[in-house]
Amino acid sequence: MTTAPARTRTDLPTRSASHSASDSAPADVLRPHAEVAFAAELAALAAADDRPRPERWRLSPWAVATYLLGGALPDGTVITPKYVGPRRIVEVAVTTLATDRALLLLGVPGTAKTWVSEHLAAAVSGDSTLLVQGTAGTPEEAVRYGWNYAQLLAQGPSREALVPSPVMRAMSEGMTARVEELTRIPADVQDSLITILSEKTLPIPELGDEVQAVRGFNLIATANDRDRGVNELSSALRRRFNTVVLPLPASAEAEVDIVTRRVAQLGASLDLPAVPDGVAEIRRVVTVFRELRDGVTQDGRTKVKSPSGTLSTAEAISVVTGGLALAAHFGDGVLRAGDVAAGILGAVVRDPASDRVVWQEYLETVVRERDGWKDFYRACREAGV
Numbered sequence: 017m018t019t020a021p022a023r024t025r026t027d028l029p030t031r032s033a034s035h036s037a038s039d040s041a042p043a044d045v046l047r048p049h050a051e052v053a054f055a056a057e058l059a060a061l062a063a064a065d066d067r068p069r070p071e072r073w074r075l076s077p078w079a080v081a082t083y084l085l086g087g088a089l090p091d092g093t094v095i096t097p098k099y100v101g102p103r104r105i106v107e108v109a110v111t112t113l114a115t116d117r118a119l120l121l122l123g124v125p126g127t128a129k130t131w132v133s134e135h136l137a138a139a140v141s142g143d144s145t146l147l148v149q150g151t152a153g154t155p156e157e158a159v160r161y162g163w164n165y166a167q168l169l170a171q172g173p174s175r176e177a178l179v180p181s182p183v184m185r186a187m188s189e190g191m192t193a194r195v196e197e198l199t200r201i202p203a204d205v206q207d208s209l210i211t212i213l214s215e216k217t218l219p220i221p222e223l224g225d226e227v228q229a230v231r232g233f234n235l236i237a238t239a240n241d242r243d244r245g246v247n248e249l250s251s252a253l254r255r256r257f258n259t260v261v262l263p264l265p266a267s268a269e270a271e272v273d274i275v276t277r278r279v280a281q282l283g284a285s286l287d288l289p290a291v292p293d294g295v296a297e298i299r300r301v302v303t304v305f306r307e308l309r310d311g312v313t314q315d316g317r318t319k320v321k322s323p324s325g326t327l328s329t330a331e332a333i334s335v336v337t338g339g340l341a342l343a344a345h346f347g348d349g350v351l352r353a354g355d356v357a358a359g360i361l362g363a364v365v366r367d368p369a370s371d372r373v374v375w376q377e378y379l380e381t382v383v384r385e386r387d388g389w390k391d392f393y394r395a396c397r398e399a400g401v
């Protein structure tokens with residue numbers, strides 16, 4: 017498929033061939049790419065969009081921002097918000113892609129860096145699959161190009177034997193490339209991005225040739241705050257990026273809104289039976305996560321200790337999704353404290369020794385005393401403290 021890393025592919029389908037593969041993806045794929053899942057919204061935006069579009073962009077920057085933040089079109093089409101957060105952040109991210117600087121999305125885990133990167137690529141280029149997944153083992157071929165060894169041995173180096181990386185494809189076709197977890201990539205491999213981003217060219221010394229980026233090419237990288245230090249970005253590379261920091265949700269209400277939306281989408285794609293009125297439990301999960309994360313209760317009165325792991329919005333989403341599955345399959349169809357308690361415990365207690373103490377203390381000093389939380393307190397006790 018289109019996401020296979022360059023080094024494992026043996027054939028070399030053309031962009032249009034691989035594209036039609038995702039267009040005709042069976043309806044039951046577990047997680048369709050953004051451009052497939054939201055094809056109708058993207059088409060409606062393209063039809064309504066009369067603002068200037070940078071070359072090879074599917075939409076104008078305004079329409080890309082509307083796709084991310086949501087809105088209503090003159091014909092009544094509702095664009096669902098994908099990212100819930102400050103409008104300015106999205107505007108800066110989108111306009112960066114229209115400049116000669118690449119975009120670096122930075123933030124603590126679970127702040128939607130990957131999510132925003134995928135949706136930006138889908139809206140700008142109509143394709144979010146030109147993706148390099150950064151790991152400690154990411155080889156240079158994944159960023160530049162590799163070879164089909166059978167052809168290389170048979171014919172020697174040639175354009176036909178060359179296996180382009182997603183970045184190379186994006187350059188030659190004027191598309192958006194994505195690099196996930198940039199700071200996990202070894203420094204020397206990261207450095208191969210410098211020429212690409214500053215000279216907009218990718219030399220192929222074996223062929224005495226090069227690939228020059230055409231208009232429309234840009235790159236979105238994501239990096240995790242917590243990984244800082246694993247492989248710091250060199251300052252040379254950092255200067256090629258505009259950095260946009262994605263914040264944690266500003267308020268509990270915003271976070272409840274994000275969790276509610278995503279849980280509904282995930283529940284639909286997992287075919288979970290609908291569980292009505294989960295919002296009270298969602299609010300509770302979000303409250304617990306925010307209090308433990310912030311180290312203080314929401315009324316500001318009681319200090320609490322923070323556990324070792326991150327309690328991000330993404331974790332809240334999985335706790336609630338897991339709870340909904342329990343409620344639907346084993347409960348009475350209503351999301352209750354007992355359905356989320358075990359999930360919360362699993363998310364909070366990552367280190368069995370220290371986190372268990374943190375959780376115990378929170379449970380006994382905060383949860384136990386709070387009005388209307390008796391059922392939750394009992395459920396947490398039963399969940400195995």
Ligand SMILES: Nc1ncnc2c1ncn2[C@@H]1O[C@H](COP(=O)(O)OP(=O)(O)OP(=O)(O)O)[C@@H](O)[C@H]1O
Nearest residue numbers: 098099100101125126127128129130131240329330
């Ligand atoms: N502000 C937000 N708006 C919309 N969705 C959000 C927001 N924050 C988190 N999410 C949701 O959280 C989930 C996780 O996000 P994502 O995987 O993109 O995080 P990340 O920042 O890439 O994390 P990591 O650093 O672990 O890679 C997604 O499903 C996304 O929808």
Ligand SMILES: [Mg+2]
Nearest residue numbers: 129130131238
């Ligand atoms: Mg990510």
